[in-house]
Amino acid sequence: MTRVILLIFSSLMLLGCNSEKQSKTLESQQFRPNVLVILTDQWRAQATGYAGDPNINTPHLDRLASRSVNFKNAVSGMPVCSPFRASLITGQRPLTHGIFMNDVQLDTAAVTFGKIFSKAGYDTGYIGKWHLDGHGRLSLIPPGKRRQGFDFWKANECTHDYNHSVYYENHDPERKIWEGYDTFAQTVAAIDYIVGKKTEEKPFSLILSYGTPHAPYQTAPEAYQKRFHPDSIQLRENVPEDMKEQVKKDLAGYYAHIAALDDMVGKLILNLKETGQLNNTIIVFTSDHGDLLGSHGAYKKQQPYDESVRVPMLWHIPERLGIATGKKDALLNSEDILPTLLALCDIPIPETVEGINYKGYLEDAENIDRAALITCVQPFGQWNRVQYGGREYRGLLTQRYTYARDLNGPWLLFDNEKDPYQMNNLVGNAEYTDLQSELENRLSARLKENGDEFLPGMTYIQEWGYPVDSLGTVPYSE
Template identity: 55%
Template structure:
């Protein structure tokens, strides 16, 4: 619980905004939204990860709201991004697989901000177009963003392409794209800081998603001889590969951390830090050998939990360590940002506006949030054990069922590495029944009949290959097909 002075500070700011209507309208906050790819929540120095080198994020946490229970409800790239931009769940917007198009008729976050006097910009990985990972994305499919330097998807970080604005000429980011995209974002921020209108800028970085061994040498050397501390849920057979991959994973993170420092410093140097909402988060996590698996899609902690730091000095002050236990799911981000900016939330939004809860003006009453895999594909295709599931997460427990029945139940407080599946154990029958009832309520709320994945594929007319994956037309830096 935050101390009285912090509460009083927040209340004074809020009331002042209500009383001085002109000021509140003229000084809408800017948003700088840093979205990285496949960064699991636990990989932070301030959370005790001895492997991580995240000095900037550790400092940022000391001056930010830390949403400790942020969840990627469908932990895979395109579904997260579609839910982030629409505030809707995947069965509503239809993007429950990678490499499919988010309908251009959707009411999206940039469109709403545009309508309310904001300038909007997007830099980096898009992954919502469905026309091929290297294809030109015309403005009609840019979902309302104005400034545009993006590519559908690449993880070739040192040979990274993009298209700018309405031009179909393919360009290349110089060097390692995390650094180049950050430099471009800094230029954009400096330019916008001199103007009257507020702005929203998304910087979408492809790292630390695999391939893990492609960060610049400066960062790789930081970890090349460093012993990796492995979690106990990594089987012995996976530990050598996990050690190698983790070194590269943390090298990418170190580069990102340094880039966040540059962005943060730019907000200070331009004098707009006080009234800018700076968010650091990820689209999903990474298993990295946990439970014998890699990548994402599964309901384990390493896959579904994401970092979420919200830095907004005007509201939360500085040198504080605000924290919240709200179950912030992906569809909740859009309405929460709109709520913090005092903007209307479209009726199409299904997520929850947590802005008043984060400010402690309203009590949190949400006890469960939905997680799901509508159709397994790609890196978790059926031949790799992939399967449909629906589940719920509470502040303490994770529960999921597949089409055959209850699958996993974990007490994340007593068993943080999820080594003890409680499904079917008589002493936990009451808990399992409680979680099942919560899941039934969430599915009813979402009008989700939990049908086999291929029925939804047919409904949305998606074309899939023999692995039940939507194919695309690109190869990775080694000339080999990438599945995600």
């Protein structure tokens, strides 16, 4: 009898253990994290404390970096505002979604971030700069298809008047102005949105899209501008002598915007912590592209130099997903963000998505050693204060090298380990003939894989029917 009782007791214990395991497995399967994408505009990867910039302290981002996965080699595959944004929300490359220049409209039938997360039961929100509509930078983007599936809306098409910044709210067609410096006001709006979702059963997915630290540089609040004096700015070695005085002034303003943004990141994270949502929220902090800011004699973006194409990329991932923090070497590209987010949220990745799912890589279950493809369709002279041989190009970034060719053949080759400021172009150097040939073959194979014939930029512009001016740029209205 005693033996029978022991057997029954053991069986009950085993059932209990199995039930507990099944319960934990079910809980893990049902866990749906919130998603917060913090998107900045024109923030180059070098310009943070954790990346070693001697000019700026970013204590809040440094703290976030210490608790995140840091893709230290992250790339903006087409370093221009609208192309990156379209790749972010579609998971496609620019020549697929068609947004390879600013101020054109993304196809309203596109399969997008907002639509996918909404279908998966998420509440979706968008705050700040959109730049995917192409119907006038200060115009209303009406509710419906042109908002690409986002439910909550406090956004504008595009403005860089940060102290008199236009936006439209949800279904209200009235033009509104953010109070004060829009970076602060948009942060408050994001916090209000997040707090409002605390008690709801549905998880949220929010893109908070700031316009800063994009120019104009000297427009941050005075308290932040006072922290940075041009005479104290340390320039990168690739800034020409005749530009140094102006670049120091502009960098002082650039860092003032960054310091303000860092404080706002701190406010957002503190709010998530205080509301008990930090451990249930994936946070992606990044930028659409960098800013040359005098490096290589140019300003703004679009060129294949590190200051333009490399972006900050931090992923704060809830502990229960079992992903270790730390630096990662893989060259995560613009179109890879969406599929990786979807996989982490256990949402099926649509067939339209072309980007790589990095979830297995984050879990150390697979290795991804893939060069990042960089593309320019428009000749980019009009994007820079200094003409610097504007041209279309295709290029590859590996963990060590940058290689690009234009329509005439090989153009740039840098050994970024030996030459971190990219001042010694190795194209045609006899010692690097084999390397140049290898990279050219790899680039050709990638272009063939993608169906990119690398034609003159105007060919693509005409194919998509975009009206352009004499500079090859889509004229935009306010």
